[in-house]
Amino acid sequence: MPISLFLHALEQGLVFGIMVLGVFITYKILDFPDLTVEGSFPLGAAVAAKVIFSGGDPLWGTFLAMIAGSLAGLITGLLHTKLKLTNLLSGILTMTLLYSVNLRIMGRPNIPLLGKVTLLGEIENYFPNLSMDYLIPFFFLFLVVILKFIIDYFLSTEIGLTIIATGDNEQMIKSLGVNTDLTKLMGLCISNALVALSGALFAQYSGFADVNMGLGTIVAGLACVIIGISIIKIPTIFWRTIAVLVGSLVYRLIMIIALRYGYSFGFKPGDLKMISVLLVIIALSVPFIKGKLNFADRFNLGRKDLQNNNGKEV
Amino acid sequence: MLIIKGLTKYFAKNSPHETLALDNFDLQIKKGDFVTIIGSNGAGKSTLLNLVAGTLQQDMGEISLLGKAITCQPEYQRARWIGRVFQNPLLGTAPYMTVEENLSLSLKREKRGLRLGINKNLRNFFREKLSELNLELEDNISKKVGLLSGGQRQAMTMLMATMFKPKVLLLDEHTAALDPESSKKILKLTQDLVMERQVDLITLMVTHNMKQALEVGNRTVMMDRGRNIFDIQGEERKKINVDDLVRQFSILGNRKDKYIEDRMVLI
Secondary structure (H helix, E strand, C coil), X not given: CCHHHHHHHHHHHHHHHHHHHHHHHHHHHCCCCCCXXXXXXXXXXXXXXXXXXXXXXXXXXXXXXXXXXXXXXHHHHHHHHCXXXXXXXXXXXXXXXXXXXXXXXXXXXXXXXXXXXXXXXXXXXXXXXXXXXXXXXXXXXXXXHHHHHHHHHHHCEHHHHHHHHHHHCHHHHHHCCCCHHHHHHHHHHHXXXXXXXXXXXXXXXXXXXXXXXXXXXXXXXXXXXXXXXXXXXXXXXXXXHHHHHHHHHHHHXXXXXXXXXXXXXXXXXXXXXXXXXXXXXXXXXXXXXXXXHCHHHHHHHCCCCCCCCCCCCC | CEEEEXXXXXXXXXXXXXXXXXXXXXXXXXXXXXXEEXXXXXXXXXXXXXXXXXXXXCCEEEEEECCEECCCCCHHHHCCCEEEECCCCCCCCXXXXXXXXXXXXXXXXXXXXXXXXXXXXXXXXXXXXXXXXXXXXXXXXXXXXXXXXXXXXXXXXHHXXXXXXXXXXXXXXXXXXXXXXXXXXXXXXXXXXXXXXXXXXXEEEECCCHHHHHHCCCEEEEEECCEEEEEEEHHHHHHCCHXXXXXXXXXXXCCHHHHHXXXXXXX
């Protein structure tokens, strides 16, 4: 397999890794399956693309994208905490709302960024002697590692612990003096700001923003989180953020291989979404299937209740 | 002083299933009092604690603590003064978080900020407190709470509910779901922890065990159908035994037919 494929997987794994960190915060920390990401990913792309296309500062555009993303999270959070809608419905409503918003922001379904000054272009100008092939993955790696450590630190602060506890035992943390509406809002804002940042960077990396580019974000995000956590099982925050990033890299590698070699098995590009769903199903059902497979021991030993493997992860 | 005045709570109000859980309930408790609350199922004991804690909102009535009306404050604001232990040992702790994280969450109940939740000083403080429980938890301070036994978790919850020096301690049948051995331990721990701060702590303990209700604390309140039907303390309380209490219950509660049944439930 050519090395360029690995580099592509690395770059994409890192760019989408920021989105995965966001999905991790809602899905795993807050226990909130947040569909807003389907809208906040292209929202980030749209805002950044609009600013860059109009000749604005790409850094400013990327920053605005994060603000827009956190506002999207805020809307979902308010629907859920103040109007008491279920978490899934809140996300679906915001996601659908954002489709129109994104079209409004861009003014058309697609904005090309070729020939415009993007963040990556600016970085290239700073280091004119280095090859783009290695500069881009290195920049993304640098950014992702910094974000990882900021998230790790935040989740171990007094406020961070209350956010974790909100997802773990809401009734208890309320009785310990925490306004769980507020912690949920915080978690959703941070998560969607990360997802929008990921969208903004992906638009600049791939050279366009498209109103449909968010399709399947949530499944991809979940796949990465679940794959990562089933590979690295150490249950501390430090290792779990590493795990989901590894999950993101593995997922992108699988996707790129499927895209490159899938033709020989009769796959088409449209089948990619199906592959990611299959990945999620497989990753989620592994503990269950492992438990079922234990029947082999039972036959051998003639004891029925030898092992009860629930596959529960802590 | 905790003053409860005319507290009334309906469930499923304005529906065919409307039930009156608390009926114009009055109770005044002074600092240092340890009140045990008894009553049959559906008497409103847990509802009373939930209203004091702010988990439920009353339909009528007022609650004030230390001269301050807390009736309109949400649960998370009252938590500054109120420590709680639930019947279910799984409710009081967060299972996927470590022992020290749980303790840290409980210690600081307002103005949480971006300081680290756990530092060296806190860790030493937690170790010291945990060693007093004699459950060897001090060596497992970074273990996930979900891996501990029910008794250990309840002991931790007891510690969490008292460590931050609350004004009110609410115990809702907190020994009922444990095996007899752990149950004894937790009750002993309760008495020790309450004794430490006897001067200014108000304790409310719901129990189904009449013997326990008379042995622990210095005042006993009997509830029936949401009302305070019998309230006894001091010398009078020392003279009374479980049989007297059961008799009182059947007379005051107007339930001669239920005498035998309640006797079996309550002893």
